[in-house]
Amino acid sequence: xxxxxxxxxxxxxxxxxxxxxxxxxxxxxxxxxxxxxxxxxxxxxxxxxxxxxxxxxxxxxxxxxxxxxxxxxxxxxxxxxxxxxxxxxxxxxxxxxxxxxxxxxxxxxxxxxxxxxxxxxxxxxxxxxxxxxxxxxxxxxxxxxxxxxxxxxxxxxxxxxxxxxxxxxxxxxxxxxxxxxxxxxxxxxxxxxxxxxxxxxxxxxxxxxxxxxxxxxxxxxxxxxxxxxxxxxxxxxxxxxxxxxxxxxxxxxxxxxxxxxxxxxxxxxxxxxxxxxxxxxxxxxxxxxxxxxxxxxxxxxxxxxxxxxxxxxxxxxxxxxxxxxxxxxxxxxxxxxxxxxxxxxxxxxxxxxxxxxxxxxxxxxxxxxxxxxxxxxxxxxxxxxxxxxxxxxxxxxxxxxxxxxxxxxxxxxxxxxxxxxxxxxxxxxxxxxxx
Amino acid sequence: xxxxxxxxxxxxxxxxxxxxxxxxxxxxxxxxxxxxxxxxxxxxxxxxxxxxxxxxxxxxxxxxxxxxxxxxxxxxxxxxxxxxxxxxxxxxxxxxxxxxxxxxxxxxxxxxxxxxxxxxxxxxxxxxxxxxxxxxxxxxxxxxxxxxxxxxxxxxxxxxxxxxxxxxxxxxxxxxxxxxxxxxxxxxxxxxxxxxxxxxxxxxxxxxxxxxxxxxxxxxxxxxxxxxxxxxxxxxxxxxxxxxxxxxxxxxxxxxxxxxxxxxxxxxxxxxxxxxxxxxxxxxxxxxxxxxxxxxxxxxxxxxxxxxxxxxxxxxxxxxxxxxxxxxxxxxxxxxxxxxxxxxxxxxxxxxxxxxxxxxxxx
Numbered sequence: 001x002x003x004x005x006x007x008x009x010x011x012x013x014x015x016x017x018x019x020x021x022x023x024x025x026x027x028x029x030x031x032x033x034x035x036x037x038x039x040x041x042x043x044x045x046x047x048x049x050x051x052x053x054x055x056x057x058x059x060x061x062x063x064x065x066x067x068x069x070x071x072x073x074x075x076x077x078x079x080x081x082x083x084x085x086x087x088x089x090x091x092x093x094x095x096x097x098x099x100x101x102x103x104x105x106x107x108x109x110x111x112x113x114x115x116x117x118x119x120x121x122x123x124x125x126x127x128x129x130x131x132x133x134x135x136x137x138x139x140x141x142x143x144x145x146x147x148x149x150x151x152x153x154x155x156x157x158x159x160x161x162x163x164x165x166x167x168x169x170x171x172x173x174x175x176x177x178x179x180x181x182x183x184x185x186x187x188x189x190x191x192x193x194x195x196x197x198x199x200x201x202x203x204x205x206x207x208x209x210x211x212x213x214x215x216x217x218x219x220x221x222x223x224x225x226x227x228x229x230x231x232x233x234x235x236x237x238x239x240x241x242x243x244x245x246x247x248x249x250x251x252x253x254x255x256x257x258x259x260x261x262x263x264x265x266x267x268x269x270x271x272x273x274x275x276x277x278x279x280x281x282x283x284x285x286x287x288x289x290x291x292x293x294x295x296x297x298x299x300x301x302x303x304x305x306x307x308x309x310x311x312x313x314x315x316x317x318x319x320x321x322x323x324x325x326x327x328x329x330x331x332x333x334x335x336x337x338x339x340x341x342x343x344x345x346x347x348x349x350x351x352x353x354x355x356x357x358x359x360x361x362x363x364x365x366x367x368x369x370x371x372x373x374x375x376x377x378x379x380x381x382x383x384x385x386x387x388x389x390x391x392x393x394x395x396x397x398x399x400x401x402x403x404x405x406x407x408x409x410x411x412x413x414x415x416x417x418x419x420x421x422x423x424x425x426x427x428x429x430x431x432x433x434x435x
Numbered sequence: 436x437x438x439x440x441x442x443x444x445x446x447x448x449x450x451x452x453x454x455x456x457x458x459x460x461x462x463x464x465x466x467x468x469x470x471x472x473x474x475x476x477x478x479x480x481x482x483x484x485x486x487x488x489x490x491x492x493x494x495x496x497x498x499x500x501x502x503x504x505x506x507x508x509x510x511x512x513x514x515x516x517x518x519x520x521x522x523x524x525x526x527x528x529x530x531x532x533x534x535x536x537x538x539x540x541x542x543x544x545x546x547x548x549x550x551x552x553x554x555x556x557x558x559x560x561x562x563x564x565x566x567x568x569x570x571x572x573x574x575x576x577x578x579x580x581x582x583x584x585x586x587x588x589x590x591x592x593x594x595x596x597x598x599x600x601x602x603x604x605x606x607x608x609x610x611x612x613x614x615x616x617x618x619x620x621x622x623x624x625x626x627x628x629x630x631x632x633x634x635x636x637x638x639x640x641x642x643x644x645x646x647x648x649x650x651x652x653x654x655x656x657x658x659x660x661x662x663x664x665x666x667x668x669x670x671x672x673x674x675x676x677x678x679x680x681x682x683x684x685x686x687x688x689x690x691x692x693x694x695x696x697x698x699x700x701x702x703x704x705x706x707x708x709x710x711x712x713x714x715x716x717x718x719x720x721x722x723x724x725x726x727x728x729x730x731x732x733x734x735x736x737x738x739x740x741x742x743x744x745x746x747x748x749x750x751x752x753x754x755x756x757x758x759x760x761x762x763x764x765x766x767x768x769x770x771x772x773x774x775x776x777x778x779x780x781x782x783x784x785x786x787x788x789x790x791x792x793x794x795x796x797x798x
Binding site: 329332337340 | 520525
């Protein structure tokens with residue numbers, strides 16, 4: 001107990017206590033709990049909303065990128081009953097290591113499984129799953145499953161009789177990979193790699209590589225667009241910051257005007273301006289700068305993507321820079337001038353370093369938005385102005401390979417997080433001001 | 436040092452006018468000559484044009500008319516960074532992204548001074564303001580008073596002959612401000628630099644300056660030593676602005692050399708020192724310092740009946756609001772000497788003042 005003769009607010013261990021002997025820490029915690037509970041209740045709706053609309057979908061997407069049960073489980077569309085499929089073949093895979101030549105037992109297991117698939121009307125599902133890894137497999141599965149009931153031992157010859165493609169080791173390798181619903185194969189595919197029948201991980205042929213180049217192009221174009229936004233936005237933000245409030249508010253409306261116009265309208269107006277029969281080309285032809293046969297292709301290629309996205313993302317660069325510049329008192333520049341610095345030195349050494357938090361925030365914002373931009377490149381990008389998000393959309397909507405789309409999206413997410421981390425290490429995240 | 440002929444002036448404003456909008460003059464016909472090594476304070480209420488004058492001297496504003504010369508050469512067309520004038524700003528304007536030492540090295544760096552020389556000069560300047568150990572800190576890690584010292588050191592580190600200070604102590608608390616006043620004063624004396632100091636705080640101006648220029652409405656109302664300014668204000672504005680002041684309105688009845696005879700509105704008469712050129716029959720404003728009023732005077736030149744309305748205890752003195760010549764706002768400072776019998780509210784007594792302490796100014 002507390003020694004009342006000594007300092008009453010300290011016990012032997014030196015722990016602080018309140019006047020009535022309660023430990024100070026628990027007393028403080030109790031006093032703060034009420035305020036904290038109230039704050040928690042206030043943010044609870046938002047927390048719930050974020051959880052349902054953000055954390056759960058992203059979690060599901062990440063799960064889908066490593067989990068695909070197209071080869072292992074069939075869910076009936078009508079009553080939702082789940083039936084394990086390809087059980088016999090999976091057992092054979094478990095008993096035989098990777099690289100084993102498929103023997104009679106393997107083919108027998110395959111035929112048994114195909115008979116079940118036919119019963120469940122599921123050969124298409126399994127074929128699609130294998131098709132992701134080994135193209136041309138879907139028709140192989142549907143065709144063979146149709147005849148599975150009529151096949152008799154020896155099954156190896158019977159199956160190869162239906163289609164010789166069944167002998168391909170790549171096909172068996174793909175089936176082995178798919179036999180485990182948890183797989184990294186989608187991530188491998190997303191970085192243009194594949195697993196050989198022997199189990200080695202190698203890059204796919206040069207002429208079949210898509211994603212790595214697209215990732216590089218996405219990052220490069222985003223960096224370029226960020227740089228252009230910075231070059232165009234910095235003088236504007238500076239002007240807005242030094243003008244009297246009334247004039248700068250008027251100009252600010254012009255900066256914000258694009259926000260009030262639909263993204264689609266802005267993108268299509270760039271199409272009107274930049275296409276080969278468009279306004280810009282017409283004017284240049286009329287002025288004699290270029291001949292009628294020398295019209296510049298500025299749309300449906302990278303130029304179109306760069307121009308339209310720079311325009312659309314410019315306000316996201318200007319606003320954070322403006323809000324930072326506004327807070328820099330003119331007395332800093334005056335002090336520098338009175339200390340003997342020329343106006344250029346003052347800008348370089350005094351003004352510019354203080355705008356870095358705004359530049360960083362704007363660049364970060366523009367870059368992250370650009371990396372994930374979809375609609376503008378889809379409309380004006382043509383083939384070489386497409387970004388990774390366009391391919392993610394393709395896999396979501398056309399090829400229906402959601403696991404690959406998820407893997408691509410997850411890679412994009414990790415990439416941005418790594419950049420964020422790098423930024424924090426180099427510049428410091430607390431050095432960023434969004435407004 | 437108090438009077439400097441124009442041709443010897445270190446800094447001179449010659450018929451300088453300044454207008455921002457082309458309609459009103461912020462500075463009206465300013466003539467001011469500042470001697471080498473002088474500490475001159477520009478004192479005035481906000482909007483009186485004092486800061487504009489400083490900014491014109493520093494080169495951040497251009498004079499609309501007139502000429503400013505520094506050490507004999509006109510500087511109207513010299514950009515600020517070539518004037519070689521040190522400046523201390525109200526909010527210190529220490530560069531937040533540089534350490535204290537880097538802040539101090541900046542003016543030397545832009546002058547192309549070598550690294551070793553620079554470091555030595557920075558260390559000297561830091562020692563001068565007793566901040567030797569703070570070179571590695573960021574300005575944000577310093578207290579207001581420390582920032583102020585660094586700002587001072589930065590303005591002095593490149594050894595300018597003229598230093599401008601724009602309300603440098605405005606953001607400090609009272610005690611620190613008084614302490615810094617002495618420090619700046621001592622630095623000025625030790626280094627022999629010329630200082631032009633802008634403030635709206637009259638006690639600051641009186642404490643530090645060799646001469647004070649009181650600004651109002653774009654003009655210098657009075658340019659004098661602190662003592663002359665307080666003791667002998669030349670017009671009502673200065674009397675009112677510097678120190679506390681009782682105002683009594685009266686009519687001039689006769690002029691006798693330095694002395695004017697006046698008749699107050701309640702019919703009583705008195706004498707005052709003639710300051711403004713007022714003629715017989717004109718209204719005049721009499722100005723009396725609260726501490727120059729005596730209670731129960733023995734010689735009754737300006738003896739007048741008064742009634743105590745309010746007593747305010749101030750520790751070292753007691754402020755006593757009285758009704759005198761019909762004026763309810765007449766303040767008398769009674770020293771808290773202890774021996775005196777206490778005044779009471781409602782008490783009637785006689786007070787008086789010497790003729791030379793009652794200055795007849797323009798009404």
